[in-house]
Amino acid sequence: MANLNKVMIIGNVGTDPEMRFTPNGNPVTSFRVATSRVFTSQEGERKQETEWFTVTAWNKLAESCNQFLAKGRRAYVEGRLRTRVWEGQDGQKRTQVEIVAERVLFLDRQAAAPLKEEGKVDEEIEAEDLPF
Secondary structure (H helix, E strand, O other), X not given: OOOOOOEEEXXXXXXXXXXEXXXXXXXXXXXEEEXXXXXXXXXXXXXXXXXXXXXXXXXXXXXXXXXXOOOOOEEEEEEEEEEEEEEOOOOOEEEEEEEEEEEEEEOXXXXXXXXXXXXXXXXXXXXXXXXX
């Protein structure tokens, strides 16, 4: 039987990407993404829930994320879930579930992107345009 570990989210980048390098020189970039869900409670009150995800990208994808993403931008992230466990300075066991990105689409237009034709602007990518 096959296994599957796949997650896809669309949300707003909540922190500027932070790029660092492994001892071997491989780039790794981390950032946070918020997704929101709006619903109506049983009492008829409109509510919003926000879920935060930590995203980690490696190598060329890490470099692209560091270059093109910033706090407030919208992004589509596709990858797999990974759980990390470590002991904090206070001796307590810590656990974090993160998304290891395999694909990241930058959904916002770049402010400095050139126009295709005079007076025409590229359309933003909508959720309906994503390949899934």
